[in-house]
Amino acid sequence: MQLSYFRRVAAGGAVAALAFAGVGALTASPAYAATSKVSVVHGIPDTPVDVYVNGKKTLDNFKPGDVAGPLNLEEGDYDIALTKPGEPIGSAILTVDNAAVPGGANISIAAHLDAAGKPKITPFVNDVSKVDAGKARLIVRHTAAAPAVDVRAGGTPVFEGLTNPNEAKGDVDAGEVKADVVLAGTDTVAIGPADLNLKEGTATIVYAIGSAEGKTLDVVAQTITGLHSAPGGVPSGDGGQAGTGVDTWWYVLTGAGVLLLLGGGVRMATARTGRK
Amino acid sequence: MTVRNRGALAALAAGVAALTAAALVACANQPAGTVGAEEASTLASPAPTAASAPSVPVTAGELPAGPKIIPPVRLLIPEIGVTATVNAVGINERTNEFEVPPSVDQIGWYRYGPGLEAEAGSVVIAGHVDSAKQGKGAFFRLRELDQGDTLTATGSDGEARRYRVVAREEYAKTRIPLDRYFARDGKPRLTLITCGGPFDAKARKYRDNIVVTAVPV
Numbered sequence: 001m002q003l004s005y006f007r008r009v010a011a012g013g014a015v016a017a018l019a020f021a022g023v024g025a026l027t028a029s030p031a032y033a034a035t036s037k038v039s040v041v042h043g044i045p046d047t048p049v050d051v052y053v054n055g056k057k058t059l060d061n062f063k064p065g066d067v068a069g070p071l072n073l074e075e076g077d078y079d080i081a082l083t084k085p086g087e088p089i090g091s092a093i094l095t096v097d098n099a100a101v102p103g104g105a106n107i108s109i110a111a112h113l114d115a116a117g118k119p120k121i122t123p124f125v126n127d128v129s130k131v132d133a134g135k136a137r138l139i140v141r142h143t144a145a146a147p148a149v150d151v152r153a154g155g156t157p158v159f160e161g162l163t164n165p166n167e168a169k170g171d172v173d174a175g176e177v178k179a180d181v182v183l184a185g186t187d188t189v190a191i192g193p194a195d196l197n198l199k200e201g202t203a204t205i206v207y208a209i210g211s212a213e214g215k216t217l218d219v220v221a222q223t224i225t226g227l228h229s230a231p232g233g234v235p236s237g238d239g240g241q242a243g244t245g246v247d248t249w250w251y252v253l254t255g256a257g258v259l260l261l262l263g264g265g266v267r268m269a270t271a272r273t274g275r276k
Numbered sequence: 277m278t279v280r281n282r283g284a285l286a287a288l289a290a291g292v293a294a295l296t297a298a299a300l301v302a303c304a305n306q307p308a309g310t311v312g313a314e315e316a317s318t319l320a321s322p323a324p325t326a327a328s329a330p331s332v333p334v335t336a337g338e339l340p341a342g343p344k345i346i347p348p349v350r351l352l353i354p355e356i357g358v359t360a361t362v363n364a365v366g367i368n369e370r371t372n373e374f375e376v377p378p379s380v381d382q383i384g385w386y387r388y389g390p391g392l393e394a395e396a397g398s399v400v401i402a403g404h405v406d407s408a409k410q411g412k413g414a415f416f417r418l419r420e421l422d423q424g425d426t427l428t429a430t431g432s433d434g435e436a437r438r439y440r441v442v443a444r445e446e447y448a449k450t451r452i453p454l455d456r457y458f459a460r461d462g463k464p465r466l467t468l469i470t471c472g473g474p475f476d477a478k479a480r481k482y483r484d485n486i487v488v489t490a491v492p493v
Contacts, residue, residue: 069333133372229455237472253294257292261287
C-alpha cells in the first residue's frame with residue numbers, strides 16, 4: 001500500500017536541482033520575507049574544511065557528513081569559500097562568488113563531488129510546504145561521484161534513474177521503511193540498506209555522498225520539522241443523546257404560551273371595561 | 277366572576293405554564309459554554325525564541341532515529357467517572373479525519389503528535405460522546421468538566437501524570453482552530469476532544485466540538 005503510493009509520487013517527483021538564479025523566480029517571495037534559512041551539508045569525503053561567507057570564517061573545521069545551520073541569511077549575493085582547516089582564504093580549495101540567496105526560502109548548500117569526482121557546490125531549494133496529516137516527505141539527492149541510481153524501499157524502486165546533482169521527492173505515509181540505493185536498473189547495492197524513520201510532519205532529506213570508485217559512498221541526512229497539518233476534523237459521536245439546544249416543538253410551545261398570555265390579558269381587559 | 281373572566285384567567289395560567297416549561301427545557305439544554313478560552317490560547321503561543329546563537333549549530337548528518345515517545349495508555353477523570361483505555365490512533369485515510377476508536381468506551385491518542393514525555397506541544401486524546409449503536413461514550417460527560425478539575429494520564433512507562441483543567445471550549449466544527457490543538461509547540465498540555473452542541477438527527481452529526489485543555493500539575 002505504502003509502496004504503490006510511493007511509486008506514484010515518485011513518477012512525478014524527479015526534480016532537477018535549481019541554480020540560484022532559478023530559485024528567486026520560483027519562490028517569488030513577498031517583500032517582507034527578506035531572510036532565508038540556509039543549511040550547509042558537507043559531502044566531500046576525507047576533507048574537513050573551514051567555510052568562509054563573504055570573507056568571514058563561518059564554520060571552523062567542518063567535517064564530512066555534518067550538517068550546519070540553519071542560518072538566517074538576508075536576501076542578497078554571497079561569496080562562499082572552502083579552505084583546508086586553518087589555511088588562509090587565498091588558498092581556498094573551492095569558491096563560489098555572487099551566489100544569490102533569495103528571500104523567504106529554505107535552502108541547503110551541498111559541498112560534494114560531481115559525477116566525475118570533482119568537488120563542487122550545489123544549492124538545493126527545500127520543499128517546506130505542509131504535508132498532509134499522517135504523511136512525511138522524503139527527498140533524496142544524488143551528490144556522489146557515482147552513475148545514475150535507483151532508490152528502493154523494501155526492495156521496490158521508488159525513485160528511478162536519479163543522477164548527480166539532482167533530487168527526487170515524494171510525500172509518503174509516516175513510519176519506518178527499509179531503503180537502499182542500487183545502480184540504476186540493477187540489483188547492485190551501492191548504499192545501504194538502512195532503516196529510514198520518516199517522522200510524520202517532517203521532511204527527511206537524504207544525500208548520497210562520496211565516490212563509488214573510492215569506495216566512500218555514504219549518506220548524510222538532514223531533517224526539517226514543523227511541516228505537519230492538523231487532521232481535517234474530530235468526528236466523535238452520532239448518537240444524539242448529548243445534543244444541546246432546543247428543538248422545533250420548543251418554539252411552538254413558547255409561541256403558544258405568549259399567545260395565551262396575550263389573549264387572556266386582552267380578554268380580561270375588555271371584560272373589565274365591559275362591566276364599567 | 278363571569279364565565280368570560282374565568283376563560284381569560286385560564287388562558288393566562290396556561291400561557292404562564294407553557295412559558296415556564298419552555299424556560300426549564302431551555303435551561304436544561306444549555307450548551308457546555310466556554311471557560312478559560314484565553315488561557316488555552318495563551319498556552320498555544322510558542323515560547324519566544326532565544327536571541328540568535330553566536331555560532332552556527334552543527335549536527336552529524338545521521339539518519340533520523342526512531343522517536344522516543346511515551347504514549348498514554350490509560351485516562352482517569354474522577355469528576356465525570358471516566359476510566360478509559362487509550363489507543364494510539366492516526367488518520368482515517370478516506371476522510372483525513374482523526375481516527376477515533378470505534379468502540380465508544382475506548383479513547384484515542386493522536387500518535388503523530390507529542391506523547392506524555394513532551395516538553396512542548398499538545399497531547400491530543402479524543403473520544404466518543406455517544407454512538408447510535410453503542411449508546412453513551414467515554415466522553416459523554418466531558419462538557420461537565422470545569423476549571424480546576426484534575427485528571428490522570430498513565431503512560432506506557434507506568435508513570436501516572438496529573439493534569440489540571442484550565443479551559444473548556446465549545447466550537448462549531450467548521451470554526452474550531454484545530455491547528456492550535458494539534459500544535460507541537462507552545463506549553464506542554466493535554467487536549468481532550470469530543471462532540472457536542474445541537475444534534476442534526478438527519479445527518480447523524482453534532483454541530484460542535486467540545487475541547488478541554490489541561491496542564492501538568
